[in-house]
Amino acid sequence: MKLCIIGFGAVGKGVSRVISMKKEILKEKYGLDISVVAVTDRSGAAINPDGLDTDLLIETKEKTGKISEYPEYGVTDVTGIHVLNQVDYDCLIEVTPTNIDDGEPAKSHILTAMNDGKDVVTSNKGPLSLCFSELIEAANSNNSIFKYEASVGGAMPIINFAHETLAGNEISSVQGILNGTCNYILSRMANEGSPYGQTLNEAQELGIAETDPYQDVEGIDAACKIVILANSVLNMNVSLKDVQIEGISRITPESISLAKKEGFLIKLIGEASHNNLEVSPRLVREGSPFAVDGTLNVATLRTDLADDVTVAGKGAGSIETASAILSDIISIWKSSL
Known part of the structure; x- marks a missing residue:
């Protein structure tokens, strides 16, 4: 499964970290081979169709503060929308900061992915609390799987549990x-x-x-x-x-x-x-x-x-929230088998 991670703050880094920690177990247990092909932050992006090194992504971000400084594959002057339109991926992980005024840019990221028939996992409360029905309708009309367990309660299992x-x-x-x-x-x-x-x-x-x-x-x-x-x-x-x-x-x-x-x-x-x-x-x-x-x-x-x-x-924490995102990724994978 090829992932595109939009947003690389605490939660984005957490997602990268748990993928690094669990990569081999996911292969053995579920036959799920995760490849992170693109990551963005405010500085730009790192893009590699063959997959980025998840540990190096974290190291680059923590040392330089900019994902665009990722060796060889870092690029500047691109937005999340540009990346979504350029990159071949299966599932969007949308973890940009929450905006409760208009839900942007997360709303546009999510709708762009869905309109392209991609699956989406998010922890972002902004668009979910402002335009939930619009997102669900877009997912249904484009046959996209939309998961958002991490948007409520971090690691507390509630939405999928219900x-x-x-x-x-x-x-x-x-x-x-x-x-x-x-x-x-x-x-x-x-x-x-x-x-x-x-x-x-x-x-x-x-x-x-x-x-x-x-x-x-x-x-x-x-x-x-x-x-x-x-x-x-x-x-x-x-x-x-x-x-x-x-x-x-x-x-x-x-x-x-x-x-x-x-x-x-x-x-x-x-x-x-x-x-x-x-x-x-x-x-x-x-x-x-x-x-x-x-x-x-x-x-x-x-x-x-x-x-x-x-x-x-x-209810919070980088790894804890990422654990909920990972469970959604696994759920999407299992539904495709």
Whole structure:
């Protein structure tokens, strides 16, 4: 399978790393021989129809900051669209930064690949939370397989779990902790009694929170994931504008302490159901499935046959997110056999 990776930040490098780690196992177990034929970043691209060295891709990026510096096969002055139109590949891995204003350039990358009959795997929440139905229609009309497990919850298995493991169940709602940064901050505030601002600064120093944490702490990241779950798991047709959103920036140590005295924790909870699309701080009982610390994500799916089913996993991280992308690649490969 020939892959084209558009975007080579933390997740793109993670994909390259797991392919390097698992290349021989994938051949032995699935008969899947992965070849990365093109990679792009803001500097340009590295292109080789015979396959690029995944370790050298990472080394080049980390040393120079530019994938276009890849020896012999690096090129400048090309965009992702140019590469998609020039290169012979089977599956696009779209892992550019999330843009929640218009979903670009990821949306155009995905549609270009689909219109050419290629399969697509993405972790990008932008286009999925803004124009989900358009992407699904494009995939269906072009006979493309479209997978996006990594867009919600990093390594936490939820979308494919709902579609495959819970096949036959009617899922009425999904509720959970969908942002690791917020969960880390709230966990630290509960455990140490520290104020929000100080805890956020510490999270930024540790690399858990972004330099600009707005989308995380104000609930927008979690809301994007709620939209994806509503559309994908509950078969709704909604976008980001349909979600009621409240973040965690106004939560005080006093409110957390008061909740603890009553046996509760405050968590940022996202909920998707046919009656409610919401992200907001809520009280959860200590000892409940949502009483998780650190950057863990957790979600409960309410079903008619299996009752409540809860999944948990690391909600972020380069390798963790790449593991979800790799599972989608394998799924596409198996469906072609």
